[in-house]
Structure formats: structure tokens, C-alpha cells
Amino acid sequence: MSFYDVLQKYDKNVVMQKIQSVKAEDVTRVLAKESYSPEDYMVLISPAASVYLEEMARKAQQITLQHFGRSVVLYAPLYLANYCVNNCLYCGFNVHNKIERRKLGLKELVAEAKSLSSTGIRHILLLTGESKKHSPVEYIKDCVKVVSEFFSSVSIEVYPLEEEEYRLLVENGVDGLTIYQEVYDEKVYEIMHPGGPKRDFKFRLETPERGCKSGMRSVGVGALMGLADWRSEAFFTALHAYYLTNKYPEVDISLSIPRMRPHAGSFEVPSPVDDRAFVQILLAARLFLRHVGITISTREKSYFRDNLIGLGVTKMSAGSATEVGGYVEKRGDGQFEISDDRSVEEIRQMLYSKGFQPVFKDWQYI
Amino acid sequence: MSKDALVIGGIELRSRLFIGSGKYSSNSLIPQIVDRSGAQVVTVAVRRVDLASEEENMLNHIPKDCVLMPNTSGARNAEEAVRIARLARAMGCGDWIKIEVISDTKYLLPDNLETLKATEILAKEGFVVLPYMCPELMTAKRMRDAGAAAVMPLGAPIGTNKGLRTKELVKIMIEEIDLPIIVDAGIGKPSEAAEAMELGAAAVLVNTAIASAGDAVGMAEAFSLAVKAGRMAYLAGTGAVKNFAEASSPLTGFLDKAVSKK
Numbered sequence: 001m002s003f004y005d006v007l008q009k010y011d012k013n014v015v016m017q018k019i020q021s022v023k024a025e026d027v028t029r030v031l032a033k034e035s036y037s038p039e040d041y042m043v044l045i046s047p048a049a050s051v052y053l054e055e056m057a058r059k060a061q062q063i064t065l066q067h068f069g070r071s072v073v074l075y076a077p078l079y080l081a082n083y084c085v086n087n088c089l090y091c092g093f094n095v096h097n098k099i100e101r102r103k104l105g106l107k108e109l110v111a112e113a114k115s116l117s118s119t120g121i122r123h124i125l126l127l128t129g130e131s132k133k134h135s136p137v138e139y140i141k142d143c144v145k146v147v148s149e150f151f152s153s154v155s156i157e158v159y160p161l162e163e164e165e166y167r168l169l170v171e172n173g174v175d176g177l178t179i180y181q182e183v184y185d186e187k188v189y190e191i192m193h194p195g196g197p198k199r200d201f202k203f204r205l206e207t208p209e210r211g212c213k214s215g216m217r218s219v220g221v222g223a224l225m226g227l228a229d230w231r232s233e234a235f236f237t238a239l240h241a242y243y244l245t246n247k248y249p250e251v252d253i254s255l256s257i258p259r260m261r262p263h264a265g266s267f268e269v270p271s272p273v274d275d276r277a278f279v280q281i282l283l284a285a286r287l288f289l290r291h292v293g294i295t296i297s298t299r300e301k302s303y304f305r306d307n308l309i310g311l312g313v314t315k316m317s318a319g320s321a322t323e324v325g326g327y328v329e330k331r332g333d334g335q336f337e338i339s340d341d342r343s344v345e346e347i348r349q350m351l352y353s354k355g356f357q358p359v360f361k362d363w364q365y366i
Numbered sequence: 367m368s369k370d371a372l373v374i375g376g377i378e379l380r381s382r383l384f385i386g387s388g389k390y391s392s393n394s395l396i397p398q399i400v401d402r403s404g405a406q407v408v409t410v411a412v413r414r415v416d417l418a419s420e421e422e423n424m425l426n427h428i429p430k431d432c433v434l435m436p437n438t439s440g441a442r443n444a445e446e447a448v449r450i451a452r453l454a455r456a457m458g459c460g461d462w463i464k465i466e467v468i469s470d471t472k473y474l475l476p477d478n479l480e481t482l483k484a485t486e487i488l489a490k491e492g493f494v495v496l497p498y499m500c501p502e503l504m505t506a507k508r509m510r511d512a513g514a515a516a517v518m519p520l521g522a523p524i525g526t527n528k529g530l531r532t533k534e535l536v537k538i539m540i541e542e543i544d545l546p547i548i549v550d551a552g553i554g555k556p557s558e559a560a561e562a563m564e565l566g567a568a569a570v571l572v573n574t575a576i577a578s579a580g581d582a583v584g585m586a587e588a589f590s591l592a593v594k595a596g597r598m599a600y601l602a603g604t605g606a607v608k609n610f611a612e613a614s615s616p617l618t619g620f621l622d623k624a625v626s627k628k
């Protein structure tokens with residue numbers, strides 16, 4: 001049974017009804033508990049719970065401190081190629097967008113890696129669009145070998161692969177996989193992904209699990225907040241993480257809450273998520289999944305990011321470029337617009353000033 | 367050798383409080399924590415050691431007269447623990463190794479079987495092996511037989527600050543195993559550290575409770591005092607605990623009277 005089967009057991013309307021009908025007493029009862037079930041998590045993301053953000057924040061802070069201490073792991077993305085055969089309506093790399101398509105040669109990659117590692121970054125996330133022609137697994141593997149010389153942890157965020165392909169990458173030095181479902185509502189998913197292999201909802205949904213089976217140390221899931229109603233999306237994302245932590249306890253499962261921002265092309269965000277909602281999702285996730293890492297990207301504004309530290313965030317990107325070759329030369333045609341453009345050093349100082357330690361190295365290829 | 371010495375791996379230790387090096391707001395706090403806690407043994411996660419960075423390399427913040435106890439945090443099985451241990455040695459972290467094998471990210475409980483396997487391999491390679499484990503007498507005995515220098519049972523799941531929840535099991539280990547028993551994980555308050563020491567633990571390892579305190583340095587000193595007090599109490603021999611007060615006129619006194627009146 002995969003998570004796809006688990007998902008089939010839930011009727012989105014029933015879930016929404018349950019979340020909407022939560023009462024204040026349910027929230028106070030759940031807040032007094034020490035461990036939570038998926039049902040409790042529904043309570044925490046309900047409209048009724050939205051007035052309890054302060055209480056939730058206190059609890060979340062305490063749990064985060066206990067389990068992760070006063071530290072935040074820093075990482076940076078590195079875009080290898082922006083060729084993409086998919087047609088995701090919300091993405092700047094979408095096949096119909098007229099942007100310059102590039103792919104880093106291995107020599108260029110060395111230059112990027114050098115430039116990025118000189119900032120102190122030790123954990124990187126390699127990204128590509130979906131193109132088996134321009135960025136086949138062999139190419140990704142070669143890139144992994146190159147960057148392993150410069151970084152102590154290498155994760156990938158590329159198109160969904162088969163378990164064997166992941167295993168090959170793990171053997172060559174990859175330890176983490178990030179793969180967002182984008183949206184858990186299958187109907188909305190179909191609308192958002194009108195063309196290309198990404199149309200296969202089930203194959204994508206089962207990707208994190210293939211990653212777990214392949215020997216990845218850490219696997220990150222998430223939904224692109226804003227594509228469908230956030231309460232049910234937050235529920236299914238957390239349920240996915242919960243499913244994975246139970247089934248693959250040896251894998252570090254992490255969760256991300258990427259929120260829609262403007263990008264190249266024009267796309268109106270269907271269900272915008274405001275700051276309060278964002279914080280509620282974050283806090284509820286921390287209470288429900290106490291050991292799960294929570295990642296926050298540079299899509300969020302600096303002021304907002306700074307204030308989330310200690311509330312549940314365990315990992316954040318710093319000094320990010322979201323364009324191919326962006327660490328050597330910035331052109332401004334990234335996958336999404338960066339809202340926090342501070343350098344690694346500035347983020348480092350900010351963390352220290354808030355009483356948190358920036359952790360650059362939290363893993364080492366062994 | 368002083369009278370009440372704790373000797374591990376041939377080193378006579380001056381403090382029975384071991385501390386961690388993670389979770390602090392800054393590595394630069396470590397020297398102060400070491401100073402005020404009086405700790406000599408400091409555990410370091412090998413995965414976090416960054417030799418390439420002058421400033422962020424925590425080894426640079428640990429005073430030179432400390433004994434480094436690198437740990438294999440992040441290892442999910444014996445093989446990974448062994449690889450991390452060898453890496454620690456290659457990095458120049460010495461021969462001590464705390465084996466930590468956790469294959470359960472939900473409760474973060476150690477995997478005793480894999481830990482035992484790693485103990486066997488690393489002890490043969492000449493490491494001073496300190497396995498972190500769920501308190502279980504038989505496995506601890508096997509670890510001893512495999513060459514462990516001490517065993518480190520948990521007081522409660524790591525990071526929970528719940529105290530000495532495994533007291534009965536740890537007590538049995540202290541009674542039955544002729545190796546130092548070091549309570550690691552779960553100790554949340556100085557009083558709980560004292561409790562472990564009163565029980566006869568050879569030492570305690572504290573990380574989260576110090577790192578997450580409002581004043582980490584102050585808490586480090588509090589733990590230092592508690593560990594000393596607990597040890598002194600253990601050496602002095604605590605009085606027997608009675609379950610209920612003894613009534614001043616004994617309830618069964620009439621029996622004696624009955625005899626004398628005969």
C-alpha cells in the first residue's frame with residue numbers, strides 16, 4: 001500500500017468539513033496533549049485554532065528547542081539546468097516560457113561550486129527541470145561527483161526518478177531528496193499540469209517513498225501553498241510526512257511550506273496564503289511532527305523568515321540563486337523571485353544576533 | 367591516583383559530568399560551559415565537525431585539556447557507526463568513540479543490536495568504546511564482553527528532559543556490570559543528575575538541559591554541583607528508605623506484652 005492508497009481513503013470534502021467544524025474547546029483540549037494524531041492535526045489547522053497562534057507558538061518553540069536546540073542548518077540551491085518539458089502553469093521554467101535555456105557544463109559547475117562553497121555553504125541542493133534529454137540521470141550523477149568535492153552533503157530536487165536511479169545517485173554521493181507534490185488535490189493537480197510527464201499524479205506522489213527505499217538519508221515533501229485551499233493541502237502534506245516517518249523510521253523526513261510568489265510569465269495564485277495562515281501551518285506541523293525537519297526557502301521575506309526562527313524552522317536556504325549559473329553571474333531569470341537576498345554572511349550574523357547557531361555542516365558523506 | 371577516581375580508557379577523569387557540544391546558540395559558548403561545569407569530557411558529533419572552517423569548526427572552541435568523545439550521531443546501523451568512528455580518528459579526534467546508532471527518527475531510541483555490533487568491531491580496532499543504549503542488562507553484558515570501556519544507558523528518550531525514567535533498569539546495570547555506567551540522555555534537571563549519581567552511576571552526560579536553559583552557563587554550574595552532591599551522597603551511603611513512617615507505639619507491640627504477661 002502506498003501513500004496513494006492512503007490518500008484515496010480521505011474525502012477532501014469530509015476533511016474540510018471536519019476542519020471547519022472544530023470548536024474552541026477542541027483546540028484547548030488538543031493543545032494540552034503531548035503527542036498528536038492526524039485528527040488532532042486537523043484541529044490545529046482549523047479556523048478555530050487560528051486565534052490560538054500564540055499558545056501554539058509557545059509550545060512549538062519549546063519542542064523545537066528540545067529536539068533541535070538553538071541551531072538552524074543552512075543550505076543553498078544550485079541550479080544545473082532549466083530545460084523542462086513540463087507545462088506547470090505556475091513555473092517560470094515551464095516549456096512555453098520564452099527564457100534562455102541553459103545547462104551547466106561540468107567545468108562551469110566547478111566554477112559555481114567553488115563560488116558557492118567559498119561563502120561557507122556545505123550543504124547543497126542540486127536542481128534541474130524535467131528533461132531526460134538535457135539532464136539525464138547520468139548527467140546528474142556526473143554533477144554529483146563534481147560537487148561532492150566541495151560540499152559535505154548533496155541533496156537533489158529533480159524530476160521523479162525510479163528507485164534504481166535514486167540508488168545509483170545515492171551510491172555516488174547523494175544523501176537527500178526533495179520532491180514536492182505541488183498540490184495534493186488530484187483535480188487541481190490535473191489543471192495545474194496540463195502537459196508533460198508530470199501529469200502523472202500517482203507516480204509523483206509515490207516518489208518520496210521510492211527515495212526512502214533507495215537509501216536516501218533524508219527525504220523532503222511539500223505542497224506549493226496557494227494552488228488549492230491551504231487547510232486541506234497542509235493536512236495532506238503533513239499526513240504524507242507522517243506516513244513516511246512511520247513506514248521509514250530510519251529516514252529523516254522533512255517538510256517544506258513553499259508559498260507562491262511572482263515569477264516569469266503571468267499566473268494568478270488561486271488561493272493565496274497569508275502570513276497568519278503560513279505561521280499556523282508551520283506551528284501545527286511542528287506540534288504534530290515533533291522530530292520532522294522544517295525547511296524555509298528564500299521565497300519568504302527576510303523579516304518574516306527571521307521571526308520564524310525558533311518556532312519550528314530547522315533548515316533554511318541562504319544566499320540563494322535560483323537561476324542556472326547564478327553564483328558566478330546573476331541575470332535575473334530564476335525559477336522564482338527571491339524575497340530574501342541577503343548573503344550567507346548576513347544570514348549567519350542574523351542567526352547569531354537572535355541567539356541561534358548557523359550550522360553549515362550537519363552531515364558528511366561516509 | 368586520588369581516592370574516588372573515575373578512570374576510562376586509561377585516563378583519570380577529574381569530573382563526572384560529561385557535556386555535549388551541540389544545540390548551543392553559538393560554539394563560542396563552549397569554553398564558558400566547560401569552565402563553569404568543570405567538565406572534562408566533551409562529546410562532539412562527527413557529522414558536525416567542519417575542519418575546513420576556522421570559525422565554525424567546533425573543535426577550535428573546545429579547550430585543549432578536554433577529553434574529546436566524538437559520537438556517531440547520524441549512524442543508522444553498525445556499518446555507518448564504524449565508518450564515522452574511523453573518520454573521527456582520521457580527523458584527529460582521538461580514540462574515544464561514543465557509539466550512537468539510531469534507526470528510529472520518531473522516538474530517537476538507540477538500536478542496541480547494531481550498537482553491540484559496532485562495539486565489537488571498534489573495540490578490536492583499539493577504540494575506547496562507549497556505547498549509548500537502551501538500558502538492558504544482557505546487551506550491556508555483551509557490550510562489556512566485546513570490550514566496551516563503559517556503557518551509557520539513557521535516562522529517558524533523548525531531548526525529552528524527562529529525567530531518570532529508566533531508574534530500575536539502570537540500577538540493575540549498576541549492580542551487575544563491573545564497568546562505569548554513565549547515564550546519557552533524558553536528564554532534564556540538576557536534581558535528576560544528582561539522583562542518577564546517588565544511585566551509583568559513574569557519571570552523567572548532559573546536553574539539552576544545559577543548552578536549552580535560559581542561562582546555559584549558569585545551568586552548567588548547577589549541574590556540576592548536583593553531580594558532585596550526588597556522588598558524595600552515594601559514597602556516604604544514603605539511608606534506607608522506609609515506605610511508611612514507624613508509629614511511635616508499635617502496632618504489633620501487644621504481642622510482646624502478651625508474652626510478658628503470661
Ligand code: SF4
Nearest residue numbers: 084086088091094129
Ligand atoms: S515546476 Fe519543475 S517541472 Fe514544472 S515547469 Fe517548472 S521546472 Fe518544469
